[in-house]
Amino acid sequence: MSRNLMERVLWQLCVERAAKQRFGEDPAGFLARFALEPGEVQMIVEFDVAGLQAAGVNPMLTMGFWQELAPQRDMRLYKQRLGATNEQGAGFSAALKG
Numbered sequence: 001m002s003r004n005l006m007e008r009v010l011w012q013l014c015v016e017r018a019a020k021q022r023f024g025e026d027p028a029g030f031l032a033r034f035a036l037e038p039g040e041v042q043m044i045v046e047f048d049v050a051g052l053q054a055a056g057v058n059p060m061l062t063m064g065f066w067q068e069l070a071p072q073r074d075m076r077l078y079k080q081r082l083g084a085t086n087e088q089g090a091g092f093s094a095a096l097k098g
Helices: 003-015 017-025 027-031 038-045 049-054 059-069 075-081
Strands: none
Touching: 003 017, 003 038, 003 059, 017 027, 017 059, 027 038, 038 049, 049 059, 049 075, 059 075
């Protein structure tokens, strides 16, 4: 896994309007220009924020990526994807500490 590369990709998707547009139109095509492993591409395309964080990606980047591009940008859903319980889902946090 190339954590630094995944972080660079997510950062670009969070801050560059053209990158967001290209990703929105063709996620796999946008990601093809990076030397990502197939599993990394899958985590990004599927908005697998728990997998990204487990791979060491900064939680603030996963949260920003979610807020900028996820089909459903609801933070409760983000936290559910991280495995939050109902009690944990009430507050706001970029990551869950187990």
